[in-house]
Amino acid sequence: MRFFTKRAIVIKSIIAGIVILIIKNFVFKNLSIYGQDFHDLIELSDITIIFTGAFFVFGLLLAATMSDFKESEKIPGEVAANLEAIKDWIYLAFKAPRTGTSDLCKEELNSAFLREELLFITDGIISWIYSKAKDSNVIFPLIRHSNEIAYYFAERGVDKEAIKGIQENTNAMRKQLTRAYSISRNNFIKPAYTLLQSILFIVMALLLITKFKTTAADYFVTFSITFLFCYLYLLIVGLDDPFDISNDEIDVDLKTLDRFKQRLISDFLV
Template sequence: MKFIQQRTIILKSFIAALAILVIKNFVFKKLSLYGQDFHDLIELSDITIIFTGAFFVFGLLLAATMTDFKESEKIPGEVASNLEAIKDWIYLAFKAPRTGTSDLCKEELDSTFLRDQMIAITDGIIAWIYSHGKDSTVIFPLIRKSNEIAYYFAERGVDKEAIKGIQENTNAMRKQLTRAYSISRNNFIKPAYTLLQSILFIVMSLLLITKFKSPSADYLVTSAITFLFCYLYLLISGLDDPFDILNGDTNVDLKPIDRFKQRLCSDFLVGKKGTSFDELI
């Protein structure tokens, strides 16, 4: 199943090429217009300029979508780095001297609460990225949970550098996830997709009525051009939203966040409530 999900573009393009061959050889070869067969109404040499122009347009739009995709590739790693930094600031909070004379400043930091908060934030970010809707009302309240850790530390007289570091990394993570939200929700301009679909339709229609010198050339050229244009169209559509879980072979790699989640669950503040930092490590 995973093999198919990671090669959906190739499979869809292959099916489209096969469908065009079947339609041309089993439908159009039986049709005629004023004694002229439908499958050889025009010569291939008459339409090569159209194929050249179509490839040029597809290439321009592919280059445009690649810009956002390149930026999207960086986001999982940057989010994981900020989460890792927040985790390190929490470690610092345990080690650095605390100030203040209130009762809260004298009590031990709740390692269970902090661990649960970090796991909840990480799980929420992963679930949001894998979600189809990318709901903004879910992700932004979730990011504020890391600020709640900063508030928790501020009430207990934790080192100010740790509090400042958590807030700075939270703000950086908010910018990165906002960018991911923008890329996912704001698709390429609709007229551009209309142009691509029109070109694809014109190319497929011309292939159905084009005459070739031999049956082998007919099969090879028709299938190859259909495959290439369908592949380019599906690739552009997939790259336009690299966070779409339905496009398995054009998704950004989420391994940095997944690996951080594994490290977080395995060694971050593992222990019972009230356990000191030195005992945890």
């Protein structure tokens, strides 16, 4: 099953190419208008400029979506780095001298509480990225929850640098996840998708009524162009939401976050 999921675009494009071949050779070859066969209405040389222009437009839109995807690839690693930094600031809090004279300043830091808090935040971020909805009402309160660690330290006279470090990393993480939310929620402009779909429809329609010099050229060119345009369209759609984890073929790599969680579970304040 994973084999097909990882190659969904290729499989869908191949199926589209086969469908167009079947329609052209088993449906359109039996149809005619005023004695002219449907599959021989246009010469290939008459429409090559249309194919060239179509490829150009697809290339421009592909470049636009790739820029967002490249930015998205950095986000999981940056979030993991900020979580790692918060973990290091917590370690510092245990070692640095504490100030204050209140009873809270004299008690030992609760390592079980701090471990549970950081695990909760990490689990929540990973679950949010894997979710389909990407609900802002989930992720932003979760990020604010990391301030609970800062408040806990402030009440107990922990070194101010540790508190400041936690807050700075929290703010950096908020910016990164806000960008992920924006990329996920704001899809490519609808007129651009309408243009792509229109071009795809026109290319398929032209292939169905185009005359080729040989049967081999008919099969090869029709299948190849259908495959390429369908592949490009599906690729652009997939790249438009790189945080759609349900699409295993085109999504950002979350290994950095997953590996951080494994390290957190295995060695953080154990």
